[in-house]
Amino acid sequence: MDKRNLNIAVIGAGxxxxxxxxxxxxxxxxSNITVIADAFHEDTASCVAAGIFRPGPSFKGPTREITKQxxxxxxxxxxxxMNSSDAAQAGIMPLPxxxxxxTNYHVTRNHLIxxxxxxxxxxxxxxxxxxxxxxxxxxxxxxxKIECDKYLPWNEVxxxxxxxxxxxxxxESFSSLKDYNLVFNCTGMGSKYLCNDHDLVPIRGQVIKVNAPWLKTSFYGDYDTYVIPGMDGNATLGGCRQYDSYNxxxxxxDSASIWERCCDLVPSLKKAKVIGHKVGLRPHRVPVRVEREVMHGLSVVHCYGHGGYGVMVAPGTAKTAVQIAVDAxxxxxQSKL
Ligand SMILES: Cc1cc2nc3c(=O)[nH]c(=O)nc-3n(C[C@H](O)[C@H](O)[C@H](O)COP(=O)(O)OP(=O)(O)OC[C@H]3O[C@@H](n4cnc5c(N)ncnc54)[C@H](O)[C@@H]3O)c2cc1C
Structure with missing residues (x-):
């Protein structure tokens, strides 16, 4: 295996x-690695997420074993x-x-964690x-919790x-990437167009970012109501899950509903300063797609469709995607796959 002089493109900077x-x-x-993307940092869906490590029971890889791995x-x-001196810069913090x-006992359980x-x-x-x-x-x-507005720039450096x-x-098309020996497709919702993938569906989410430095604990209630404190005294209030909405x-x-539900759950939020409102599309696909495909004569490893759980599970799926390429x-x- 000759790993030298491989030109590798990673499409997507979320x-x-x-x-x-x-x-x-x-x-x-x-190898020579180039990340190619049309949006970075706060312009990605990754930076809309609060980034809590909490998979929903609907999160699925190809098998139960792989999902758990x-x-x-x-x-x-x-x-x-989180336990290193890089934690604050990388945006990783513990969260109770x-x-x-x-109405439902099962909502409060989580067999995956x-x-x-x-x-x-x-x-x-x-x-x-x-x-x-x-x-x-x-x-x-x-x-x-992983804050992508800190984690992405830290990782980029x-x-x-x-x-x-x-x-x-x-x-616009994988055919434009002929100069690369190997391509990783990490385009989230962009794969809807690049791969014409009908199984990839947006689940629209909206959140309110507030400053509430007294909050140290996260609270979840029914109907996708959540209050998630973060670093710098800020917190994320949510939310909604609108299937197949591209808005x-x-x-x-949505803002009024989120505000009312969160203030009912945690009344001290009425004193919080609103910093802004954000919208993102969760790239939902069952199962998450981590597999290799030869397209236009090019070896492409897909890694997309993580729905509402891409931040927490990114290292695991990235490891599998790279392992698939190494095995190939x-x-x-030959260096050209
Ligand atoms: C409201 C909300 C709350 C969430 N909360 C959490 C949470 O608490 N925990 C959690 O783990 N997850 C959460 N998520 C889910 C998480 O945000 C996503 O699963 C994750 O961000 C997906 O990452 P990604 O890199 O695939 O996509 P993105 O962050 O969208 O990145 C896609 C990248 O691909 C690039 N791209 C796309 N198409 C092209 C193209 N044709 N050419 C060049 N570049 C292209 C884009 O520019 C971008 O850089 C939440 C999502 C939302 C919307």
Whole structure:
């Protein structure tokens, strides 16, 4: 296997492209890696996310085992940074969470992480009264949070220090990438057009960013209501999940609903200063697509369709995507795959 002088393109600079580029620099050290994207940092869906490590039960890889491997690997990856001196710069912080429901016990459980996080337990009677009346079920757990507005620039600096290149450009077709030996497709919702993938559906989300430095704990209620504190005293209030909606405009009715539901859950938020409103499209696909395909004679490894869980699980899927390429390289002695 000759790994030298490989020209590799990673299309997409959200959390998935960024994670794949980092993993590539580890596994294929002598190759030339270029990240190509038409949007960076705060203009990506990744920067709309609060970035909580909490998979929904609907999150699915190709098998249950692989799904769990992705989640477990990612937890260890993020924990390692969180426990290092880089944590603040990389935007990783620990997060205690209460999740309540008035109607359904299962909403408060999470079979994908209960055995992974250091604490996951049912709430006692007093805790069920913390956020007003009527909460019948509740769990408390300790997780972590990744803030992409810090993580993406931090990762980009390391990528460039290790010789990586960055190109701002829209890719119209994989056929325009003939100069590369290997391409990673990490375009999130962009794959709808690049791959004509009918299984990829947007789930629209809207959030309110506020300044509320007194908040140290995250609270979830019914109907996608969540309050997630972050670094710098800021917090994310959500939310909504609108299937098959491409609307990127801030909707004033969604804002009003989010504000009312979050203030009902955590009344001290009425004193919080609103910083802004954000909209993003979750690239939803079942299963998440991590596989190799030869397109226009070019070896393309896809890594997209992470829905509402791409930030937390990015390191795990990036590792698999790069491993798929390394295995293909091993099968083929020529540097052109
Ligand atoms: C409101 C909301 C809340 C969320 N909360 C969480 C959470 O708490 N935890 C969590 O884990 N996840 C959360 N998510 C989901 C998470 O944001 C996504 O799963 C993740 O950002 C997907 O990352 P990505 O890199 O695939 O996509 P993106 O961040 O959208 O990046 C795609 C990249 O591809 C580029 N691109 C696309 N098409 C082309 C093209 N043709 N040519 C060149 N470049 C192209 C774009 O410019 C961009 O750089 C949330 C999402 C939303 C909307």
């Amino acid at each position: 959390v998935i492209g960024s994670s794949v580029a980092k993993e590539l620099q580890k596994e294929l050290r002598n 992705w989640i477990d690997y990612s937890w260890n990856y993020w924990s390692k940074i 969470v209460y999740i309540f429901s008035k 209960e055995d992974l996080v250091p604490v996951y337990r049912e709430c006692d009677v007093d805790e069920l009264k913390m956020c007003g009346k009527g909460w019948k079920y509740g769990s408390y757990y300790l997780t972590l 390391l990528f460039k220090q290790n010789g990586g290149k960055i190109l701002k450009q829209k890719v 990127m405009e801030v909707d004033k009715y 390289l091993k099968r083929n002695s």
